[in-house]
Amino acid sequence: MTKNYVHATENPLTPAHEDYLKAIYLLAADGEPVSNSALAQHMGFAAASATNMVKKLAELHLVTHEPYRGVELTDMGRQVALEVLRHHRLIELFLHETLDMSWDRVHEEADKLEHVISEAMEDAMAAVLGNPTIDPHGDPIPSKEGHIDKTPGFLLTSAPIGETLRLIRVLTQDPDRLCYLGSLGLYPDTPVILRERAPFNGPLLLEVQGQPHALAFEMAEQLQVVVTEPTPA
Amino acid sequence: MTKNYVHATENPLTPAHEDYLKAIYLLAADGEPVSNSALAQHMGFAAASATNMVKKLAELHLVTHEPYRGVELTDMGRQVALEVLRHHRLIELFLHETLDMSWDRVHEEADKLEHVISEAMEDAMAAVLGNPTIDPHGDPIPSKEGHIDKTPGFLLTSAPIGETLRLIRVLTQDPDRLCYLGSLGLYPDTPVILRERAPFNGPLLLEVQGQPHALAFEMAEQLQVVVTEPTPA
DNA sequence: CATAATTTTTAGTCATGGCTAAAAATTGTA
DNA sequence: TACAATTTTTAGCCATGACTAAAAATTATG
Ligand SMILES: [Mn+2]
Ligand SMILES: [Mn+2]
Ligand SMILES: [Mn+2]
Ligand SMILES: [Mn+2]
Numbered sequence: 001m002t003k004n005y006v007h008a009t010e011n012p013l014t015p016a017h018e019d020y021l022k023a024i025y026l027l028a029a030d031g032e033p034v035s036n037s038a039l040a041q042h043m044g045f046a047a048a049s050a051t052n053m054v055k056k057l058a059e060l061h062l063v064t065h066e067p068y069r070g071v072e073l074t075d076m077g078r079q080v081a082l083e084v085l086r087h088h089r090l091i092e093l094f095l096h097e098t099l100d101m102s103w104d105r106v107h108e109e110a111d112k113l114e115h116v117i118s119e120a121m122e123d124a125m126a127a128v129l130g131n132p133t134i135d136p137h138g139d140p141i142p143s144k145e146g147h148i149d150k151t152p153g154f155l156l157t158s159a160p161i162g163e164t165l166r167l168i169r170v171l172t173q174d175p176d177r178l179c180y181l182g183s184l185g186l187y188p189d190t191p192v193i194l195r196e197r198a199p200f201n202g203p204l205l206l207e208v209q210g211q212p213h214a215l216a217f218e219m220a221e222q223l224q225v226v227v228t229e230p231t232p233a
Numbered sequence: 234m235t236k237n238y239v240h241a242t243e244n245p246l247t248p249a250h251e252d253y254l255k256a257i258y259l260l261a262a263d264g265e266p267v268s269n270s271a272l273a274q275h276m277g278f279a280a281a282s283a284t285n286m287v288k289k290l291a292e293l294h295l296v297t298h299e300p301y302r303g304v305e306l307t308d309m310g311r312q313v314a315l316e317v318l319r320h321h322r323l324i325e326l327f328l329h330e331t332l333d334m335s336w337d338r339v340h341e342e343a344d345k346l347e348h349v350i351s352e353a354m355e356d357a358m359a360a361v362l363g364n365p366t367i368d369p370h371g372d373p374i375p376s377k378e379g380h381i382d383k384t385p386g387f388l389l390t391s392a393p394i395g396e397t398l399r400l401i402r403v404l405t406q407d408p409d410r411l412c413y414l415g416s417l418g419l420y421p422d423t424p425v426i427l428r429e430r431a432p433f434n435g436p437l438l439l440e441v442q443g444q445p446h447a448l449a450f451e452m453a454e455q456l457q458v459v460v461t462e463p464t465p466a
Numbered sequence: 467c468a469t470a471a472t473t474t475t476t477a478g479t480c481a482t483g484g485c486t487a488a489a490a491a492t493t494g495t496a
Numbered sequence: 497t498a499c500a501a502t503t504t505t506t507a508g509c510c511a512t513g514a515c516t517a518a519a520a521a522t523t524a525t526g
Contacts, residue, residue, distance in 0.1 A: 014512080014513090016513065016514095035473080035474090036474060037472095037474080045513090045515090046514080046515060047474065047475085048474085048477095048514090048516080048517095052513075056513095067474075068473075068475085068520095068521060068522060095357075098331060098361070099354065099357035100357060101353060109354055112350075113350075116345045116349055117342070117345075118341075120334060120338060121342055124333060124334055125332065128332060128333075247482080247483090249483065249484095268503080268504090269503075269504060269505085270503065270504080278483090278485090279486075280503075280504065281484090281485075281487095281504085281506080281507095282483070282485075283504095284504065284506085285483075286483080288505095289482095300491090300505075301492065301504060
């Protein structure tokens with residue numbers, strides 16, 4: 001009989017649409033509308049290009065756009081963004097775990113694959129990985145239903161001295177930085193002790209697996225940690 | 234000092250270029266030039282679209298094109314086609330083996346992924362799979378260097394009666410047909426005995442794992458087999 | 467508050483890769 | 497060989513999604 005969907009409008013979303021929606025989602029972490037310039041810069045495109053796509057996304061009811069004010073995702077747009085992000089992070093983890101690719105290479109690959117995989121492949125990867133919720137950088141993987149965990153903790157730059165911390169998330173995606181962090185053993189779940197903090201945004205002295213390391217302030221800002229409770233019993 | 238390549242021209246090949254080259258390779262199995270109409274039909278595009286792309290490929294020295302005569306791959310073009318085909322078939326096998334996707338679904342997925350994966354991912358898949366040379370349908374996987382095995386044997390429609398055969402390759406990619414063949418247990422490497430051949434291109438009576446099956450002539454034309462030597466000792 | 471600086475939007479261009487319709491070339495047939 | 501049918505090419509159109517340059521709106525400053 002009549003179709004049981006509200007308004008099919010078919011899904012003509014291209015990789016370009018998806019990338020813009022993902023960018024808007026990531027830039028709106030604070031809940032504020034996203035400025036056109038921030039969006040354009042994040043995409044690496046001219047401002048006019050962003051304006052152009054934003055208008056299309058608004059027509060598709062994926063964003064709301066008050067001219068000169070900024071862009072915000074609608075529920076539908078957020079749903080799409082989260083699905084793309086789920087693809088991206090599942091793929092990163094899959095490449096790392098199953099294909100043994102180093103954590104500094106998976107981001108670039110996932111940025112291309114995220115637009116291309118089928119639901120069947122998404123599900124197959126999730127199954128093989130045991131329905132994971134965290135990617136190799138500690139980024140939360142949205143669930144199939146669009147739920148996403150908020151990462152707890154704080155930046156290493158504001159961590160207490162002397163306590164045993166646990167690194168839980170690395171915010172940079174830059175291959176060179178990730179490579180460097182890897183060489184220090186700084187992967188998610190690694191225990192870290194902050195020994196000293198040099199003044200004037202100077203380096204931080206860390207202890208990682210018994211080894212002392214001096215880490216640039218700018219790097220430490222990219223590391224999210226929690227305080228490890230002394231494991232009882 | 235001077236760059237040590239002949240003519241870099243950088244590689245601006247899009248998925249469209251790659252798909253056309255792959256199509257030309259597959260259609261030229263007999264060594265004959267490929268007609269514009271055959272190419273267009275294979276791609277599912279209008280003839281004018283094929284002419285258009287063929288001209289571009291000729292400018293890039295990937296094909297030779299004598300107007301009204303047909304298209305042929307150059308060595309460079311064949312190299313590209315074989316690399317895309319390697320991607321395609323490696324991906325099919327990987328999806329089937331590692332992600333446990335059924336053999337009737339992997340073709341469509343591979344058709345999208347083949348243009349997107351990096352060399353690193355290609356190599357990682359090949360390594361995990363043990364440098365395979367055959368995909369889930371029995372299609373040969375070109376080597377990294379562009380070598381490809383010729384499939385031995387002949388079509389089931391011209392196989393001898395009563396002998397033990399081995400299915401080595403399934404030529405259709407159609408999901409429904411593959412699904413059906415799978416339900417009969419007709420996967421590559423399966424032993425088969427041809428019991429009877431009905432006249433006028435009628436059905437073939439097969440024995441597969443002890444079970445008798447009647448198979449349409451049109452289906453049998455898609456199955457490549459070899460005669461199994463009586464295993465000595 | 468007037469004006470300068472910045473941001474955003476509009477207007478118009480371009481390459482890509484489809485399309486249709488018509489012209490040209492080739493091939494088949496009487 | 498003449499002419500019809502088929503194939504191929506040409507010509508021109510369109511959507512997508514970049515771009516630049518200029519206009520318009522907003523925000524900052526003296
Ligand atoms: Mn992307
Ligand atoms: Mn990540
Ligand atoms: Mn393809
Ligand atoms: Mn195959």
